[in-house]
Amino acid sequence: MNSCSDVELRVVGANLPRKDAIEKVTGQALYSTEVSLPGMLHAKVLRSPRAHARIRSIDVSAAETAPGVHAVLTHADIPKHFMPVYGYFIKDQPLVAVDHLRYVGDIVCAVAAESEAAAVEALARIRVDYEDLPVAASIGAALAPEAAELFPEAPPGIVPAYGDGASAILRPGKNICYQFNYTTGPPSAFERCDHVFEDTFHFSRMHHYHLEPFVTVAEARADRINLWSACQNPFPLRKELARMFKVPENRITVNVPFIGAGFGAKNNCKTEPVAVMLAMMTGRPVRFCLTMEESFLTNTQHAAILKLRTGVMADGRFVARESDIWLDAGAYSDASPLVAEKAGYRIPGPYRWKHIDTRCYCVMTNTSPAGPFRGFGGTQTTWAGESQLDMIARRLGIDPYEMRLKNLLKLGEPFVPGESGIDSDLKEGLDLVAREVGYFDYRKSPPKPKGVKARGVGLSIGFKDGGGVNKPAQARIKVSTNGDIYLHCGTVEIGQGARTALAAFAAEILCAPYERVSLPEINTDYLPFDQGTNASSAIAVMGQAVACAADSVKKQVLEFAASQLECPASELVLDNWTIRQGEKRHPMVPMIMRYYGGTGFEFTGEGYYKAPSDHHAPLEAPCVFWEIGWGGVEVEVDTETGQVKILRLVMSGDTGRSVNPLVCRGQEDGAAVMGIAQTLFERMIYNDAGQLLNNDPLVYRVPLAEDVPASFRSITQEQGHGPGPFGAKGAGEATILPVASAVANAIEDATGARITELPITPERVLEALTRQQAK
Amino acid sequence: MVSYLRLHFTVNGTPQALRIPANTLLLDLLRDRIGLKGAKVGCSRGVCGACTVLVDGQPVAGCSTFAFQAQGAMVETIEGLARDGALHPVQQAFIDHAALQCGYCTAGMILLAKALLAHDPDPDRATIVEWLSSNVCRCTGYQLIVEAVEDAARRMRQAAQDDPGAEA
Ligand code: FES
Ligand code: FES
Numbered sequence A: 001m002n003s004c005s006d007v008e009l010r011v012v013g014a015n016l017p018r019k020d021a022i023e024k025v026t027g028q029a030l031y032s033t034e035v036s037l038p039g040m041l042h043a044k045v046l047r048s049p050r051a052h053a054r055i056r057s058i059d060v061s062a063a064e065t066a067p068g069v070h071a072v073l074t075h076a077d078i079p080k081h082f083m084p085v086y087g088y089f090i091k092d093q094p095l096v097a098v099d100h101l102r103y104v105g106d107i108v109c110a111v112a113a114e115s116e117a118a119a120v121e122a123l124a125r126i127r128v129d130y131e132d133l134p135v136a137a138s139i140g141a142a143l144a145p146e147a148a149e150l151f152p153e154a155p156p157g158i159v160p161a162y163g164d165g166a167s168a169i170l171r172p173g174k175n176i177c178y179q180f181n182y183t184t185g186p187p188s189a190f191e192r193c194d195h196v197f198e199d200t201f202h203f204s205r206m207h208h209y210h211l212e213p214f215v216t217v218a219e220a221r222a223d224r225i226n227l228w229s230a231c232q233n234p235f236p237l238r239k240e241l242a243r244m245f246k247v248p249e250n251r252i253t254v255n256v257p258f259i260g261a262g263f264g265a266k267n268n269c270k271t272e273p274v275a276v277m278l279a280m281m282t283g284r285p286v287r288f289c290l291t292m293e294e295s296f297l298t299n300t301q302h303a304a305i306l307k308l309r310t311g312v313m314a315d316g317r318f319v320a321r322e323s324d325i326w327l328d329a330g331a332y333s334d335a336s337p338l339v340a341e342k343a344g345y346r347i348p349g350p351y352r353w354k355h356i357d358t359r360c361y362c363v364m365t366n367t368s369p370a371g372p373f374r375g376f377g378g379t380q381t382t383w384a385g386e387s388q389l390d391m392i393a394r395r396l397g398i399d400p401y402e403m404r405l406k407n408l409l410k411l412g413e414p415f416v417p418g419e420s421g422i423d424s425d426l427k428e429g430l431d432l433v434a435r436e437v438g439y440f441d442y443r444k445s446p447p448k449p450k451g452v453k454a455r456g457v458g459l460s461i462g463f464k465d466g467g468g469v470n471k472p473a474q475a476r477i478k479v480s481t482n483g484d485i486y487l488h489c490g491t492v493e494i495g496q497g498a499r500t501a502l503a504a505f506a507a508e509i510l511c512a513p514y515e516r517v518s519l520p521e522i523n524t525d526y527l528p529f530d531q532g533t534n535a536s537s538a539i540a541v542m543g544q545a546v547a548c549a550a551d552s553v554k555k556q557v558l559e560f561a562a563s564q565l566e567c568p569a570s571e572l573v574l575d576n577w578t579i580r581q582g583e584k585r586h587p588m589v590p591m592i593m594r595y596y597g598g599t600g601f602e603f604t605g606e607g608y609y610k611a612p613s614d615h616h617a618p619l620e621a622p623c624v625f626w627e628i629g630w631g632g633v634e635v636e637v638d639t640e641t642g643q644v645k646i647l648r649l650v651m652s653g654d655t656g657r658s659v660n661p662l663v664c665r666g667q668e669d670g671a672a673v674m675g676i677a678q679t680l681f682e683r684m685i686y687n688d689a690g691q692l693l694n695n696d697p698l699v700y701r702v703p704l705a706e707d708v709p710a711s712f713r714s715i716t717q718e719q720g721h722g723p724g725p726f727g728a729k730g731a732g733e734a735t736i737l738p739v740a741s742a743v744a745n746a747i748e749d750a751t752g753a754r755i756t757e758l759p760i761t762p763e764r765v766l767e768a769l770t771r772q773q774a775k
Numbered sequence B: 001m002v003s004y005l006r007l008h009f010t011v012n013g014t015p016q017a018l019r020i021p022a023n024t025l026l027l028d029l030l031r032d033r034i035g036l037k038g039a040k041v042g043c044s045r046g047v048c049g050a051c052t053v054l055v056d057g058q059p060v061a062g063c064s065t066f067a068f069q070a071q072g073a074m075v076e077t078i079e080g081l082a083r084d085g086a087l088h089p090v091q092q093a094f095i096d097h098a099a100l101q102c103g104y105c106t107a108g109m110i111l112l113a114k115a116l117l118a119h120d121p122d123p124d125r126a127t128i129v130e131w132l133s134s135n136v137c138r139c140t141g142y143q144l145i146v147e148a149v150e151d152a153a154r155r156m157r158q159a160a161q162d163d164p165g166a167e168a
Helices: A021-025 A116-123 A139-143 A187-192 A234-245 A272-282 A292-296 A336-346 A378-396 A400-407 A426-436 A439-444 A498-509 A537-565 A588-596 A661-680 A739-751 A762-774 B026-033 B089-096 B106-119 B125-132 B143-162
Strands: A041-047 A053-059 A069-073 A107-113 A127-132 A166-173 A176-184 A195-203 A215-221 A224-229 A252-256 A286-289 A304-312 A318-330 A355-364 A453-466 A473-479 A485-489 A572-575 A578-581 A584-587 A603-609 A625-638 A644-654 A713-717 B004-011 B014-021 B052-055 B058-061 B074-076
Touching (some): A041 A116, A053 A107, A069 A116, A069 A272, A107 A116, A139 A318, A187 A304, A187 A355, A195 A378, A234 A272, A304 A378, A318 A378, A336 A378, A336 A453, A378 A400, A426 A439, A426 A453, A426 A644, A426 A713, A439 A453, A473 A537, A485 A498, A485 A537, A498 A537, A537 A603, A625 A661, A625 A739, A644 A661, A644 A739, A661 A713, A661 A739, A739 A762, B026 B052, B058 B106, B125 B143
Parallel strands (some): A224 A252, A644 A713, B004 B074
Antiparallel strands (some): A069 A107, A166 A176, A176 A355, A195 A304, A215 A286, A304 A318, A453 A625, A473 A485, A473 A603, A625 A644, B052 B058
16 A cells, blocks of 8 residues: 555565664663763662551661762652652552552662662661551452451542443452453343353463663753653653653653563553652752562562353354453552453453453552553453363363354454454464464374373464554654655664564655664654553554655655656656656755755654544444464373473464564564463462562573473464554564463363463372362 | 772773772673673573673673673673674674564673584584573563574584684
8 A cells, every 4th residue: 555656565574674683782772771870879769578567657867867878768758749649540659658568569768879889778777667467469368358458548540431331440349449341242141051151260470571670760950850761651651750740741851762671561650750759859860770679579460360151052152251350450550450451351352252241350469569561461361261262162072173163253353342353364373373283183183192191282362452542643754855764753662673663664655775764762852642662552553653654755755846847746756765757767855955955855744543432442442453362282291290391382473464574573482482481380479478489580480492392483474454554463462362271271182181270380280180080 | 898909801802900899790890880881780690691791702690790700801792792893693693583672681692692602613403592591581582592593603604614714
C-alpha cells in the first residue's frame, strides 16, 4: 500500500543492521546509569525489613548529621500541597511511607548524600520503631477471614469506562483492590452442556530481571524538573509527576537514554518520585539507582490462581466458561487493575463460546508490588486455559489437537461480540508447530515407554490482545534539504528493536535508504506524544502514525515538485530524494534551493493513529491486533526421578510481516526462553512471613545459554493480516505464552499425570505421578 | 582508614599509572575514573557478567575484581576492540546476526566470545554455549548470540588463512 508504486519493498523485510547496533557493540550506547551531572548527589532508601508493620516512631537525627548527607526525606518533609502517592487506576503507593509498611522492601525514608556509600552509612543511623501487623504473603492468606487489611482506608481510584459486557468494581472485598468482570451470552448455556469440568491452576511469579537497574537522575532547577530515567512510558510518567509535585507538565522534561531492558517493569513511577523529591529538597541533581536486590523488591510478575468451569458437548465443542482469577497484586496496585482487565478478558482463549462469565480479582498481599510483565495476564490465562483444554480432551477421549480445531476462531471472526476479528489463521499456526514437533507421527505410532522413561507431545496456543486499549500515538517526520530523514516518535528503544522497525517504515515509504533515517533520543519536550512502549504496540499503533507522517511528507514533496515542474503530482515518483518523471530525473536539492533560497527547507509531516472508540467493544475500543503464540513440545519424563527433558521445542508467533526478520526472531527466541525458565525453574519464593527467600542474584535463577534445550527453535510466521504498515503486527510477547501449558500437556501425554502448578519441578512431577497411580 | 596504592597497567593498549584507594573495584576504576562506560553495572554480585572485561585475555567480572588484581596486567574493554574504525569480527557478527537487543549484556558477551575464540578458534556449538553460560542475557534467548559467535569464528579463521601474519 505505502510503497513506491513501481518499486519492490527494499527495506521492510530485509535484515538491515539495527539502528542501535554500532553504539551497542562498541560500548558507546549510553544508558541512564551513565548519566552524571555536576554536583550530583546520590540517593539511597531505607527499606522495611518487616512484611507488615506500623511505624511507631522514626528518628533520623543521626543520619542528618552524618558526613556527606544533604537531605533525609521522611513523609513529614513532603509539602502538604503535594500528592505524594502514585499508581495507575488506584493511587495507593506513597513516595515514602506515611506510617504503614506493607511489604519487605517498602520505602521507609530516603537519604541524599555526596556518594552512595555515604548515603548507605547514613541509613544505618536511622532508628525505626516498628509495630508488627499480621502478614498475608499469599492470595490465600490475604483472603482468609482473619487477615488484616492492607488498606484500612480506601485509596483514591477510578474505574474506566467499559463497553458491552465488561465492568469493574473498586474494593469489592477485603484486600481486593479491583475486580474486573466480563460476560456475554446466556448463562443458561451451561444447562445444555453434556459435561461441565472445574479445574484450578496455580501460576508462580517471576521477576523481570532486566539487567539495567531502575535508575533516575533528576534535577529541580528554577521552576523546572529535568529527569533522565530508564522509563518505558515517559509521557504518562511526566503527567504522574506533574500531578504529584504540582508542577505544570511543560516544566517537566523526561529524557530517556537507551534502556537495558524492562519487560514491563519500567512503566510508570519507580525511582523517579524519590529522586525528584530529593532534588527539590537539596537543589542539587540527585541520582537514585537501585541494586538488583532492590529491583526484586520493586516490581514483579503476578502469581495467580485460576479456577475454570468449562461446559462442553460430548464431541468436544466448547459451550460455556465461567472463571475466577485471583492475581497476587503485591502490596500496591501498580498496574494490577489493568492486568486484571486483560486476564479476565483473555481467559476464553482463541475459541468460540456461547457464554462467557469471568471475574478477575487483584488481591493485595504483603509482597513486592506486581505490575506489567511481558504477557500481561495472558501468560497466566494461557497456562490455565490451554492446560484445561487438554485435560478435557483426554477426559472425553478426544485428541487435543482435534479438540482445538473444533473450537478455534476462524480468521476474521470476532473474538467476542463487538470485538475485532482474529487476524491470524490459527489452524495454520497450530499445524505448523504440530508438524514441526512431530505431533502427527506420535499419533500414528505412539512411542513405547522405555523403562522408566516416557515420551509425549503437547501443543498450546497462547493468546492475547495486542496494541493496548484506546491508545493514541503521534509521530513526526522531517526531511532536510539534503534528504536526511528525522523520525520523531516517543517509542522507547528498550531492546525490542522498535526504532529499527519504525525507521524501516519511514525509509520504505519515503523511498529512501534506511541509513538516511535517524531518530533523536527521547525527550518529552520535543517529541510528539506517545502513551508508552508497552502492549507490543510500537509496530501496529506507532507504526501507523509513522506511516501516516511519512505519507504526509511524501505528498508535500511531490506537490512541491509538481509545482516546480509544472505538471500533475501524479506523474512524479519520489526516489531517494530525486524526482522521477518518466525517464527524466530531477534532484530535489536544486529545486528546493531555487525556491526556498538561503540554507534551504525541511519538509515536515505529522502522523497520528488511534483505534476508534466503540462502546460495543467490551474494552471501549476494538483490539488493534491479536498476538498469538503457538507452541509444540516433545518431552521425555523420567518417571522415577520426575526429571523432564525437553526433546523438541518449537515456538511460533505471527508478525503479520516481519519488518526485520532477525530482530523478530530475537523477540520470539527471548520470549520463549523466558517461558521455558518459568515453566521449569524460575520463580520468586516467598515464605509465610512475607520474606522473599531468593532475593539475591546468586540464588534467583534465570536461564543461561545452557538452559535452552538444544532442539529449541522459534519460527516466525508472516501471515500478512496485521493492521500495521505492510500487514505487520506487534511481536515480542507471543512466544512466552504457550510454553508452560505445552510442556504440561506433553507430560500428561507421556505419563497421564497432570501438573497444574508452576514451575514444573521434578518434585511436582513425582507428586503428580503418585496421584495418577493412586487413581 | 583507606590506604592507597599505585596501579600500573594497560587499558586497551594505553599504559596507565594511577594512585587509587586500595579497595577500588576494577569496574568502578574503569567507569568512573578512566571514563570507559562500556562495561555495565548489572547485578554487582559477579553473576550476570554485564561488567565483563578481559584481564590478560581472561574474562573477569569487573564488579567483583579489585583494581589491584590487575596490577601489571593488560586490560581490554569493549571500547578497545575496534581498530582504526574497523570493527572486530565478533562485533561485526553481532550486528549481522542481530545478536543484541537492549545491549546491556552485549559488551560482556562480545568480550567473552573474543576470549573464547582466542583460546579455541574453532569451537563447536556446545563449547560456545558453555562459555556463554557464564554471562546472562535476559533479552535474546541466546540463539542469535551463539550463531553470531559461530559466524565470527568462521570469519576469523578465514581471515587468518587469507593473511596468516595478521593478529586475530
Ligand atoms: S555486574 Fe558484575 S557480574 Fe553482574
Ligand atoms: S540484550 Fe538485553 S540483556 Fe542481552
